[in-house]
């Protein structure tokens with residue numbers, strides 16, 4: 001047995017939120033491919049997310065994106081989700097698709113546009129009250145393309161002011177998580193480009209404002225696990241958006257491009273107290289499945305996180321500390337590599353079966369007939385989310 005009983009016990013409570021937009025058609029600026037069975041409504045996206053949870057018991061909540069998941073009655077949407085065994089999680093705002101936001105949203109020079117963006121976040125908070133969601137996630141497309149186009153400093157000041165108004169509106173048990181991204185759609189400067197900016201902005205707000213780390217939002221070669229360690233040390237790591245990247249904001253399946261990086265990140269999460277029932281760090285996927293099947297793509301993703309968490313939990317931390325203390329460089333590195341190279345898949349499959357879950361969730365999904373059913377039912381399905 002490669003995986004210890006203690007590791008299995010710690011894996012029991014693992015929860016990875018799924019993004020509703022992963023189930024809609026998505027693509028690049030070159031082409032959005034449509035897929036048979038694509039959800040036509042927020043309810044159908046939630047049903048697909050609940051199916052991932054049914055086969056894995058790993059994804060008990062679904063993040064929604066407003067207005068992509070607009071409905072008349074959010075409490076009813078929450079009830080619908082609960083009937084399918086999941087809850088509605090993070091509410092993602094969207095201030096990047098209106099003409100009014102061409103030159104910014106929360107940073108805009110025009111107070112009317114800023115207020116429009118702030119009001120959108122107030123609407124999101126109302127939705128959170130109806131759904132019982134805890135987190136408001138803000139990712140901004142704000143920035144400029146050319147030196148001189150905007151006053152960088154003034155934009156930071158307006159951002160701070162706008163965020164302050166949104167934060168003040170949060171309920172007692174709600175949090176604001178501010179996501180950073182180093183470029184795109186703005187290319188000269190982005191208003192929240194890095195963890196330092198997000199940290200500075202959320203620190204000024206208060207205890208319930210945190211940083212969201214999207215693994216795809218860094219320059220190549222960035223030591224993301226260092227950022228994880230630092231944010232946990234500062235008590236400001238609020239949530240993760242997991243995905244993989246080769247070149248840009250690829251939003252590929254987490255753990256696909258660089259499984260070792262995922263292992264290193266999860267090791268630091270565990271080391272810093274960011275994993276387990278007492279942690280408030282929220283784990284979410286932020287991925288799209290552009291050319292692969294969407295539901296199996298999401299199943300693969302949550303299993304990748306589970307497998308790499310099992311490996312990270314397997315690091316012999318006592319031996320590692322001893323090797324570090326002794327200055328045993330190769331010994332210490334060997335301990336990390338032993339855990340990384342341990343293949344946990346057979347043990348996890350057996351463990352899943354022992355809990356009444358399929359040993360192979362992707363095979364079980366394929367055998368279930370769910371895909372055929374939604375292909376037959378959802379005729380005329382359009383995209384939902386990106387590319388809308």
Ligand code: PSV
Pocket residue numbers: 092093139179181214241249286
């Ligand atoms: C845009 O880069 C983005 O991918 C961010 O990562 C957000 O989390 C996501 O869109 C949804 O708004």
Ligand code: MN
Pocket residue numbers: 139179214241286
């Ligand atoms: Mn993201």
Ligand code: MN
Pocket residue numbers: 181214216217249286
């Ligand atoms: Mn992104």
